[in-house]
Amino acid sequence: MQDDLARAEAGLRSRREPYARVTVVWSASPVSARPGDAALITGDGRLQGWIGGSCAQPIVIRQALACLAEGAPTLLHLAPPGQLPLGRVGLVVAPVTCASEGSLEVFIEPRLPSPHLVVIGSAPLVGALGVMARAVDFEVTVVERDWAKDADLGGPGLGHSHGAGWPGLTGTDEGAFGGASTIGELDLAKAGVGPETFVVVATMGRYDEDAVEAALDSGAGYVALVASDRRAARVRELLAQGGVSQADLARVRAPAGLALGDLPHTEIAVAILAEVVAEKAKRRAGAAVPAGAPVRAGAAVPAGAPVPAGAAVPPASAAVDPVCGMTVEVAGAQDRAEHGGATWWFCSSGCRRRFQANPDRFLETAEGRAVDMGSA
Numbered sequence: 001m002q003d004d005l006a007r008a009e010a011g012l013r014s015r016r017e018p019y020a021r022v023t024v025v026w027s028a029s030p031v032s033a034r035p036g037d038a039a040l041i042t043g044d045g046r047l048q049g050w051i052g053g054s055c056a057q058p059i060v061i062r063q064a065l066a067c068l069a070e071g072a073p074t075l076l077h078l079a080p081p082g083q084l085p086l087g088r089v090g091l092v093v094a095p096v097t098c099a100s101e102g103s104l105e106v107f108i109e110p111r112l113p114s115p116h117l118v119v120i121g122s123a124p125l126v127g128a129l130g131v132m133a134r135a136v137d138f139e140v141t142v143v144e145r146d147w148a149k150d151a152d153l154g155g156p157g158l159g160h161s162h163g164a165g166w167p168g169l170t171g172t173d174e175g176a177f178g179g180a181s182t183i184g185e186l187d188l189a190k191a192g193v194g195p196e197t198f199v200v201v202a203t204m205g206r207y208d209e210d211a212v213e214a215a216l217d218s219g220a221g222y223v224a225l226v227a228s229d230r231r232a233a234r235v236r237e238l239l240a241q242g243g244v245s246q247a248d249l250a251r252v253r254a255p256a257g258l259a260l261g262d263l264p265h266t267e268i269a270v271a272i273l274a275e276v277v278a279e280k281a282k283r284r285a286g287a288a289v290p291a292g293a294p295v296r297a298g299a300a301v302p303a304g305a306p307v308p309a310g311a312a313v314p315p316a317s318a319a320v321d322p323v324c325g326m327t328v329e330v331a332g333a334q335d336r337a338e339h340g341g342a343t344w345w346f347c348s349s350g351c352r353r354r355f356q357a358n359p360d361r362f363l364e365t366a367e368g369r370a371v372d373m374g375s376a
Contacts, residue, residue, distance in 0.1 A: 031102030224256035
């Protein structure tokens with residue numbers, strides 16, 4: 001199973017998909033998972049591997065998705081309500097009321113793809129930007145369509161009529177861009193551009209309009225143009241004449257970079273990277289758990305906080321099992337029962353059968369009605 005998990009993890013990394021790696025670090029019988037057992041949880045909540053059965057999996061998945069949204073690891077402890085270790089600072093605890101009454105502790109580590117910076121052009125600042133961005137863990141791709149047609153270029157990083165060549169660098173791909181990948185055509189799909197990608201156009205008047213239009217069409221979340229105010233206005237004018245909408249044109253940041261004053265050409269790269277890093281931080285701060293995905297308060301409570309008798313109020317499209325108190329994702333749930341004109345949801349067939357045998361026993365404290373019945 002470890003080999004299968006390693007292959008799955010390699011595939012997720014190659015596709016730049018976010019996922020969480022979950023490792024069992026402690027267990028107390030009777031539980032089916034043991035220390036060292038591991039699983040991968042993808043951004044859409046799919047689990048591959050083994051970290052326990054039906055009692056543990058929904059809670060761990062919910063907490064893993066919260067970790068992905070926050071970008072921070074978590075140590076999660078699952079135990080019967082009377083056995084929760086409330087004195088451990090920094091621990092997240094989750095009460096479970098499964099019949100086995102075992103306990104489990106897992107370490108959840110979000111694995112997020114490196115931020116992706118695509119720079120179009122071959123001006124000297126491109127090399128400086130590529131090296132600096134790589135130094136702060138960006139994945140960098142440099143796109144220059146003229147590499148494909150310029151037989152005299154000899155490879156990216158060598159001097160040519162358009163001004164490429166970076167002082168103090170070796171002239172090789174590795175030296176010029178600090179290990180960035182290079183593409184010799186204006187193909188942003190090949191560059192792997194997506195909504196999270198940062199695209200900087202530094203074509204310096206050669207094919208600004210084509211490059212900016214390609215960047216806008218790619219759906220990149222950040223598009224910047226290295227140009228003066230006058231040149232940027234002309235680019236926008238020509239693109240508007242070509243049918244590009246004003247809404248799209250408003251997405252173009254020009255001049256690119258933070259306003260740091262009148263800078264030498266290569267130092268503009270510092271201003272650009274500063275703006276990109278600020279935008280990345282803003283995205284992280286504004287990241288929210290998608291509707292219906294788990295939130296920290298809904299799946300677990302911090303150690304030291306009072307543990308409620310029932311589960312916390314679930315997010316939209318989720319419910320709390322009235323028997324065991326576990327949070328259940330309504331979408332795709334198989335175990336449910338109708339009672340008193342309401343639909344009740346369960347983590348397993350066992351809880352459903354216990355409820356159906358004596359509903360009134362559980363209804364006084366139950367909080368299991370789905371919040372968003374329409375999504376069922």
